[in-house]
Amino acid sequence: MQLDIQKLGCERDERWLFSDLDWQINPGELWRIEGPNGSGKTTLLRILSGQMADYTGTLSWHGEKLSRCREAFMASMLYIGHRPGVKKALTALENLDWYQAMSTVEEGGARARRDACFQALEAVGLAGFEETPVEALSAGQQRRVALARLALGHQRLWILDEPFTAIDRDGVRQLERWMMAHCEAGGSVVVTSHHDSGELLPASRVLRNLRFDGQGGVHVDC
Amino acid sequence: MWPIIHKLGSPKWFYTMSGRWLPFLWGIGTILVVTGSVWGLAFAPPDYQQGDSFRILYVHVPAAILAQSCFALMASCSLIFLVWRIKLADMVAGAAAPFGAAMTFSALFSGAIWGVPTWGTWWVWDARLTSMLLLLFLYLGIMALRGAFASRDGGARAAAILSLVGVINLPIIKYSVVWWNTLHQGATFSLTEKPAMPASMWLPLLLMVVGFYLLFAAVTVARTRNEIIRRQPTARWVRALVQGGRNGL
Amino acid sequence: MTAERAGPRRAVEPLPGLWQGFAATLGRDCRLRFRRRSELANPLIFFALIVTLFPLGLAPDSTLLSGIAPGLLWVAALLSVLLSLDGLFRDDFDDGTLEQLLLAPQPASVLVLAKIVAHWLTTGLPLALISPLLAVMLSLPGHSMGVLMLTLLLGSATLSLVGAIGAALTVGLRRGGVLLSLLILPLYTPVLIFGAGTVRLAVDGAVIAPWLALMGAMLALSLLAAPWAAAAALKLSLDG
Incomplete structure (x- = not known):
């Protein structure tokens, strides 16, 4: 168990x-x-x-x-609460990159980390919005940025x-x-x-x- | 060790036991304070320099000692509360805080009154007075923080952390104020470095200090008892107590 | 939209590094602060404004001003740091990233320290750097400028560290700002006394090394205790 x-x-x-x-x-x-x-x-x-x-x-x-x-x-363990845990002044990519840096052992350096973030954002349908500041996204899209952490997936x-x-x-x-x-x-x-x-x-x-x-x-x- | 801590931490046990001590604390404390006051104010010989104005010492010194002891008690209770999560410790800390603030204020106020005949002014940036003033602000901050939280447990823990931070800082504040003071003024007005007091002067002071401690204990215990009832109005033993009290009447 | 994602990979994940977490958090916070540039300048403008107010309130007398300049500059710097503290954790609290920060595998105190360092880099450091400008306006003797900057560098780091405890305790409260000053200002007095005292000694040409050493000691002590206390306070703020 x-x-x-x-x-x-x-x-x-x-x-x-x-x-x-x-x-x-x-x-x-x-x-x-x-x-x-x-x-x-x-x-x-x-x-x-x-x-x-x-x-x-x-x-x-x-x-x-x-x-x-x-x-x-x-x-x-991965926890997503009521509050999305996404910084509005940062871009979607920067947000994910922080989470990735906090939770994984660096394999292949910052570059590999970035690639993983790109893939995760694509998986939640945010391809093309990677470099947009989160405050410019809609509420649902902002929520998806948080959910992209699931797609980074190792917890x-x-x-x-x-x-x-x-x-x-x-x-x-x-x-x-x-x-x-x-x-x-x-x-x-x-x-x-x-x-x-x-x-x-x-x-x-x-x-x-x-x-x-x-x-x-x-x-x-x- | 553990069973003792838990027994001591049980509100019910504390309530029953403290009910027996409380009359003695009140009684002896009042007797000592009354005796000390009458002796100190009426019978102790006047100071050869300050005359009768020194008699305010019998209020000022106990208040100043209590102000600091009360902070020490509050900080130790906070540590016990944070480490062992014993709620009774928090109730004691919460009960002691206003009393400590009141004592700090009394010490400052009596010091200011004393300042008029001795220094010719109400306020002097004396190291002791200044550090007392900062202590008062610390007390007020801790009490305000406790009150600002919507959840009682949250406020209790915040106040406990701040008390511990404060107790680490107190000696630093105290010594920095002393150094600041010596840097500014060549000679400080010292209240302690005076010729040794005769026994007829310090004995009433001793009575007053012990009396203040006992009354402090009594107030804190009584407030803690109230807090216990306020927090657990639905506990079985509390209900039994209330009903028993009614039947007894 | 593919369901293709890496599943659970290993039974025991190797733990992410401490330094990596520290650096990522520090970098993120600095980047955030630079993205809100107007907010970045606020403490500096506030500092300059207070310093401007004093001559207006007193008299344009350069001997008077140079006498009180060390204390005045220090009080103004202290208040500017205090002003900027309220935002140290509040934004993170509101958008939930604070919650996530405490959920990271790294010890919370280390990550909190990263945030405090970012705060110091964007408030204390610039304050120390612009202080000679304002000191000149208050006709502080030229030979004590270096000491003023040095004490502000050392002292403002202590202020950021100690202030973080207060900011952490009040982050969950709606009107935490005023309360924060009530909690923190008494704790700031030793830093003020030693900071301004050292500058005054330098103006008189006295030996300042022991005083600087004491300021260093206070910084070391707060470096040891403050991140830990602030992390504990943040945990309880999120609980309540």
Whole structure:
């Protein structure tokens, strides 16, 4: 198993968002997290991605406690949150290049890094916009710049918070295809989405569900 | 080690135990402060240089000592809170901060009043007064930061980090102000380098200092108890306590 | 639109380098700051304006001005650094890149240090470089210009480092600006005292080496502690 979650609980200002959550994320699984607003979906994703240390219970990554192997975990995890994480004053290429420099070991130098970024931008349909400052792009295109990080692809665990926001129908389908392909190749995906996500996912055999009932309960459907 | 820390960190345990200490803290503290004040203000001999005006020392010195001890307490509690995540430590730090700020202000205010007969002016850029003023700003900053966060946990952790940064900086600020002062003015007005006091003068001072400490402890404990109830109004033991109290009446 | 993308490649990825992350972040931040050139000039203009205000408020008397010039220049530089601090993390916080910065495999304190270095390169360094111009206007004696620049170079780096803690603590607050000054100014006093004091000593022709050494010590201490404290503060700002 990749990520093992035991007795996870989170309390904010004396209110328990969830408690005693036991859950495993295995290679090849695509987890969809559902639940009403404010039930703790985003908080859960932030805990899973190692951004919040304020929880009870244990998280282990390949059998090792998460706090012990932070570097290795961060290197193989990709998180995209509500805020896209894209600098508007920089071009799409510069944005991706920073991510690539932060997350990969340099093989073949800056040149190879740039080529990889070009390919990733092409894959999200931004060919020809590489050198445009992001602020000149449309909202959907800006979102695609963030999603191009998926196409740079070397992280094994994807954690995506509402990735379908502001993307057109074709884009949603493409993203779904990517997520499924990622799982089939042995990766895992955890995703939240408020609109009953897409058309392709529900039929997929890799899909699993995690439901927040809004009263502090979490149900794992395998 | 661990069980002790956790026992000490349990709000319920603290609430029950502190309920027993509290009357003693209040009682002894008040007796000491009243005795010290009467002795110091009415019976201690006047200073051979300053006459009766030196008697403000009996308020000024305890306040100044408390102002610094309170910061030390706040910083240690912040460290405990950040390292072990014991919320009780944060409640104590939060309870101590306003008292420390008040003591700093009292020390400054009494110092200014004392300044009129001794230095002939309300304010002198004396090293001690200046570093006290900066300490007051640090207190105010920490309290403002705690209040500025929407989430209580966020504010608590921010205040804790700032307290630790402040406590590292305090000695630097203090010594830099001393050096700055000696660079500017040839002779500083020193309040400490005076001939040794007779026992009839320092004994009431000692009583006052101990009394201030006890009252500080009492205020902090009482405020922490309130904070415990405010944060956990739904805990079972709190409900039982409230109901028990009603039945008792 | 092909579904062709590199899948998970290896069981254990080799970890990306520390230096690579530091350099990429430093480069990105410098590039960002140079892309907003007007904002880059703001602290400098502010610095010049404050220095202009003082003679107007006091008197156009060159002996008076040269007497207070060391302190005045230092206070003005300090306020300019303070003014520029609010934006140190705020833009990154708003667009989510701060979140991503803390999610990088490299230790957050190293990346925060890269941001602080970029901040110093674009505020403290230019302030130190233009300070002789304004010092001439305040008739500061010529032989102390070098010392003024040197203290500003050393001191403004300390200011950027210490200020980063305050900026990190207030980044999640909507009205963090005023609070930031309240938090940071008391911590700035030692730097001000030693910075202005050293220049004053140089004007008098006294020995300044021990004072410079103390400023260096303060820089070393803040270099050690500030990135770490700022990273911790950023983590909690993103939590809340």
